[in-house]
Amino acid sequence: MYDHRRLGRELELFGTDPLMGAGLPYWLPDGAVVRHALEEYVRDQERAAGYRHVYSPVLGKRELYEISGHWDHYSDDMFPPMELGGEEVVLRPSLCPHHALIYRSRSHSYRELPLRMAELGGMYRSEPSGVLGGLTRVRSIQLNDAHIFCTLDQAVDEARAALELIARAYADLGIRAVRHRLSLPGEGGKYVADPALWERATGLLKEALAGAGVPYEAVEGEAAFYGPKIDVQIADAAGRESTLSTVQIDFHQPERFDLHYIGPDGSRHRPVMVHRSVIGSVERAVAHLIEVHGGAFPVWLAPVQLVVLPVSDAQEERALDVVRRAVARGLRAEYAGCGQGSLGARVRAARLVPYQAVIGEKEAGGDRAAVRLRDGRRPGTVEVEDLLQRAGACARARGGELWAAA
Template sequence: MAPRSLASVSEEPSVNDHRRLGRELELFDTDPLMGAGLPYWLPDGAVVRHVLEEYVREVERAAGYRHVYSPVIGKRELYEISGHWDHYSDGMFPPMELGAEQVVLRPSLCPHHALIYRSRSHSYRELPLRIAELGGMYRSELSGVLGGLTRVRAIQLNDAHIFCTLEQSVDEARAALELIGRVYADLGIRAARYRLSLPGEGGKYAGDPAVWRRAGALLAEVLDGAGIAYEAVEGEAAFYGPKIDVQVVDSAEREATLSTVQIDFHQPERFDLHYIGRDGARHRPVMVHRSLLGSVERCVAHLVEVHGGAFPVWLAPVQLAVLPVSEAQEEQARAVVRRAVRRGLRAELYGPGDGTLGARIRAARLVPYQAVIGAREAGDELAAVRLRDGRQPGAVPVAGLLDRIAQRVADRGAGLWAAA
């Protein structure tokens, strides 16, 4: 049976549904006074989000992207130029009056990045110019499709725009697709399928049909060159151009788009973008849109379901739980926590005041590493190690344990305890 659309069902959450797990694990929650589709992040969820954001910034920097910040509002005129006002206003919040002007919460980052590009003159020698941002955007989603972190009204988007020559556009789009594959491998995400999203019937789509066909052909070339099987689907394109959508499936077998790559001729034309070519003349750049993670909210929702809350070591909210057997070992346990934190690890004390040792072990069941410290361990600078997967490697030196965990975090490895 084909996966269902993310917005097509609203059934009771399954065991691994991120809405249930996210609240049980105290990652996020909502409040009616904040409003539907506006979740807030609790401390453990904020850790996951922060680590994920820093990770993707690191990946992007290594791939030659420069990061920017841009405002979350813009004048209505900006979105009239970009085409959002004519083709996407149903998904935007109403304008706000600001003196004689109207300003709008942005539904997308691309118009702002087009202005950033336009603010300076550019030579062909600078291209490709890769601009990235983890930025807020806002969609006026109907209340009937909102749910958990997958459909929200305030979105933190991992977005980037590459300004390049036509000759560079296929290579840049292909490199973006490869980067998505690398990120998925690090996060343990599996793509369900790849979709070439094309225009359908109606007036939703802006621009010349010939330009659309050109952009679609380039994206097909990217997919074919990468040897990726895909399905071409009409009616799923953005209003300004076709796109490659990387689809994932959630715990209820509903399908959603997580990552995208787009080749856009429309907005460079609308914003009159140009660069000076080798011939000294002005030329129009191509704008490649790409998002490795999609929205941080939807990505975290998917990760919660993929891992059932048992995140990879480098992404786990708490990486090491330190459990003194009794109050006599509590100070030694606190010292281990302090040492771990100095190493850059996320460690917490599960002390005797939190219940019996068995109860504390169960409470820390999703923490990758548990270090139990009894009288013998405290006297010899040891920790009796328990792993999240049930294995018990036994008593090891605390320094060695911290080295192992730090190395596993640095490697972003999937395993917990390889042979020394």
Template sequence: MSDHRRLGRELDLFDTDPLIGAGLPYWLPDGATVRHALEEYVRDLERRAGYRHVYSPVLGKRELYERSGHWAHYGADMYPPMRLGDEQFVLRPSLCPHHAVIYRSRPHSHRELPLRIAELGGQYRSELSGVLGGLSRVRAMQLNDGHIFCTTDQAAGEARAALELIRTAHAAMGIGPVRYRLSLPGAGGKYVADPDLWQRAAAVLTEVLSGLPYDAVEGEAAFYGPKIDVQIMDDAGRESTLSTVQVDFYQPERFDLHYIGPDGAKHRPVMVHRSIIGSLERVVAHLVELHGGAFPAWLAPTQVVILPVSAAELSAAGALARRCLDRDLRAEVAGPDRGSLGARIRDARLVPYQAVVGAHEAAGDLISLRLRDGRRLDARPAEELLARISAQVDARALALW
């Protein structure tokens, strides 16, 4: 059974230190490379789907979270405020209040809607030390978050489109959802007391889930509205939520958001929250366990390892590495100083493509390519093989060849 905490350290992806604190992992170069590849991918996916990207501060005044409802309904999971003069500032537990403020900072017409904004931003949760673990449960996380401001008539279509983006991203990462969950409110004071709000939002999400298998579960909703949770499962059979789509009628009212309709009057927008790949920490934890460190080529920290048979081919290997870099392929040379060719091949067993360069290959600008899955290709022109590898990586294909 793969455990991302063990594998992540063995593969030099991330680590922790008691001097930094529990639940606050740091990313090592190879882990940062995987994370960066995911960031680039999801930003491009969102951009093509009509999202505009923003940045917002990780701090906010206490009044911001009182307005959003987090202070009253989510305060137990927030860090205590920091006093600066006469003001109190809080590490944000979510990005939605900032995005609501960004929306209201400019006037909007119905012609602009739906307005889609997204951000890869930090958020912070005051988790108890007993529930922390590796990357899957942390106190500081980078969330792929986004919010759509739309009319009531547009809400179901926008939520459905967000769910389709989630499916696309999961397919590219090799993730198969276990199930969809319609998360509804439960008993107690955790949830906003507005039955009409809940009924309207749940009706939208039920329409989105029409034709899909799902389970309705009480007590798992956000405090301001119901949500669709895309559930995944780890090797130990533990289920968790990776991606979500939420419909929110509450915060647009709290922040007095509006747009000018075709009748010239002010109307209240609906706020659709969605996270395509969830937090980068949790998705990387799942990918490490899912693939056992053998990531799809587009995510692999090193995509091509170049293996000169002897010192005589080091110059040719270095030139090949530069050609890989020119194609935006992540490549490194593993020379004979690292051991025998067989030992270097074993050391590179998780690298998708292993390019062997002997005297014959160096003289003819050829590569003898070995694939991670054990397949071997006869010596072929280097340009032909690099073009094929680049095409697979650019397409974010799961297949190596």
């Protein structure tokens, strides 16, 4: 594996600046492409699994986090409140209080449940400067988050389905989980004092793990302040372990926000809140993908999917036409003309691009291109239309294949 901090800067995916501050990286154009492709993938997977997406603000009144319990149990990791119009507002440390408010904005029937609410939203945590690094540990976080409001009888199935969704995403992305951790409370006042709550939520998570056939290790002191969670652990280039994805069952916040639904008996019932994140923070996910793939991203994630290289200036117009046609097909294509160096130098510079299309005099006369694949294969001289169809098919499939069947 590679170190994403070095490779990410070499490939011009992200950067930092002291005037922006520690733990606040910016995304360069190629990195923004990877991020956008990853976000769209997650949204598509969630839509297919029955989630609906929302947007919520990154600020909230201090009172909101007092109700949720964050202020009492998590304020050391939050940025200080800001005075605004005589009120105190806070940069949110998580999305769940906002989703609880969205849920309670109208009444719900048991027939609507489970209600799956997802968001790719920003949140902020006051991380100590000593733990910050690259994209892995940051202060401004874009989180792939979701909250499922369901009945008690539905909670185990929803948690199990979340684990299965995470497993499918890891397979598509080429990510390997090193272990699943059942994170339990430890000693001290960090955790909500409700033993019955912890016991019930822990039992349901154990059922979900068993139903998904996932082995796990129970670890004390790693739970969220309001309940236990399943943490899906990954390892970086140096073997350091971190959490990427999570599944949680929460009885605490539905109680704090007085959430309810109308049951078949016509009376009010308390829903269960299942928290889940498929890829965790976009920043940490991209950092891991950089290291796993060494910058040679799968076709669908690659910042540039096709580079077109004329042998001489005489093929410039034909090469530019191929680029235009590729872009019209939805491919991310670029032109590497003779002004950028010899053909060999341009080929080497584009070594991480999945497809290289070389156009010489013979190819230009027949609307063809000599194709080189990133893995070293050379399918030979093919019709441009054939190349675009195959590359497009691989990109749409979101798999690891480079050369789709004709």
